[in-house]
Amino acid sequence: MKKAVLAFALVAVVGTPSFAQSVGEKTGINSTLGIAPKTEDFIKEAAMSDMTEIEAAKIAQQKGNAEEKKFAEMMLADHTKTSTELKSMVPASLKAALPTALDDASQKKIAKLRDAKPENFASEYDSIQVSAHKDAVSLFERYANGGEDPKLKDWAGKTLPALKHHLEMAQALDKNRK
Template sequence: MNKVTFAAASVLSLALGATNVNAQSVGEKTGVNSVLGVAPSTADFLKEAALSDLTEIATSKLAQERGDADAKTFASQMITDHSKTSEELKALVSGDMKAALPTALDETHQKKVDKLKDAKADSFTSDYASMQVSAHKDAVSLFERYAKGGEDPKLKDWAGKTLPHLQHHLEMAQNLNKKK
């Protein structure tokens, strides 16, 4: 086995071993799972989906205050939709799973919000739009991978049903980004 294959296998085995919702696997954290098309563990999926919603809501609240008219319209839709998916996710985990979802942003996601807070007025909407494109690409990848190969059948089904909305959000973000 060559060094690259061994390293990928090592990272993959570590990634598949995570069970605590607050501990993210190396493969998901580094993006290796996404590159390899590997489904995230249920714990990773729950954590990343919840953090994604929290980040979308936080950045969109900033956009409602500081963005132009197009950004404010988009932000309002993001707050509505991501608040809904947050509630759906909470309902799913409070049933059979009994998992603890993050209720606050981790350091990585907080830095993204802080970066947007610090954006200059003339570049805010452009920065927000770019951030939304990136965030929704990540979310689409996460949900696609879990819908195809996730461990929990109810969560897998929910990921599949939520995916078209995230794909639509990505298109909307890309259109907003083109205008800027």
């Protein structure tokens, strides 16, 4: 099955690069193949990641344990900063790529956190943070290595160490809980 998916992805990428990258970002194929996202996809995914992190951090500040509240405070500050930086660098022709609200997948994650019982909150929050930061590190690495827009490519590279640090912290939260 994996070979069939990869074969399809390679045919799609070679056949119609701009279409394949958009589809690839939505399906995760780009990440699997290490392909840089299109600039529009990078902007959308990075902004959505920031928005989701900010909302999750607000919930964690209310429902989390002491470690999670401290982590959430950092997430709120760092992702508000990167969100502002990203918005200031988006080329005028791609302003429409900036999402104005959470997508369905992000809304479901936030709803899961809001609805989590106190005894289950740490489990939900910690695992969401690990997964979200793995995805963010992949997105930013791929764009920093092969993105189209020089300013955004440079910014992705400069932002990457902080995202890797967030991932390490999220993994430590998750490990400490177990």
